[in-house]
Amino acid sequence: MPDPDQTDTMARRDRRRATFLALTLALQTVACVFFIADAARDFPKIGTDLHTTFEALVAVALIVGTGFGALEMRRTLSRVQQAEEALSLASGAFDKVVRRRFAEWGLTPSEAEVALFALKGLEVAEIARLRGTAPGTVRAQLTQVYTKSGSANRAQFISLFIEELMAHSGLAPAA
């Protein structure tokens, strides 16, 4: 599994790079058009001499440079896309892990919803308000969730998922 934090930083750097490349490319093509239009006027007047040959070479160099810039831009953007896909895959994978655990513990749909809210750090009162039930009901459902998942309290319950994440990231307490 890719490291989400590092992937995100790289994607952000690549996005800045893409903006810079876009600016450079725009400048290059505009310069290209001006230069070629100007040089094209010299040919019928002067014909092929050192001056016009040099201008033609510069024109070719400008076009080739623009082409390479476009290719580099394309590479950068596909890297951003890959990084973003990896990220959404990672968050999607975590979502899947959570749902699988809930199913394994045999949570009812309302218990699963309460558990999800608890996992996101919501207070009992908030969960009750969101679900339109009494705080007592939420507390009872949470107790069921803890019992079924084999944890004593919310901290232990959450740590079940933290463990899952750390196992994948290769981050150990010793490191």
Added chain:
Amino acid sequence: MTPPTGNAGRRGWDPLVRLTHWGIALAVLLNGLLLEEGKTFHVWVGYAAFGLLLLRLLWGLVGTGNARFSSFPPSLSAARAHLRDLLEWRHRDYPSHTPLGAWMAYTLWALLLVVALTGVAMENDPFPQNGGEEPAGWASYFSEHDEEEEDEHGEGRNGEHDDEEGLLGEVHETAANLILILAALHVAGVGVESRLSGVNLVRRMLPGTNRDA
């Protein structure tokens, strides 16, 4: 849990699309409404816009994701279906341009090419000077440059030259006016699609925003 953001449409347009879009939009407004034709600045802005247009068209061929022509092929049947959706106020997600939006983009590009090419045909010097003299400060760039300078190379066909310019000018102006009308329609279309989808589509074109709010 937040849904995965894999859809290319949610990420917005890439920086090159945004840059060329606003650059050309600015040029159209400047040359269409503010700077009078024949003036040096009009010619400069036109050449710059031509460059940006060529870059965007190149990017349609070699670019990535939703910027590629292949991600929004012109299709009459898709456009008809999209029109039906609009009339029934129904929204559908498209990864790139909507089918009607694609037709708008291709039409605008074709008209921009016509305007650029007729413009270049009428003024093939990107740095027109006032009668060959050194320009007298920046103000002179806003004044009409001397057309007679052109004619020192085209003596003897003056009448023909004027006729040609007349027709080119006519095409240039008609296409430019069409662009202004279509641009207004384009803005209206974006407004309608934004209302329909509940997503501010302008954000996908603005600088610095990479995700829908």
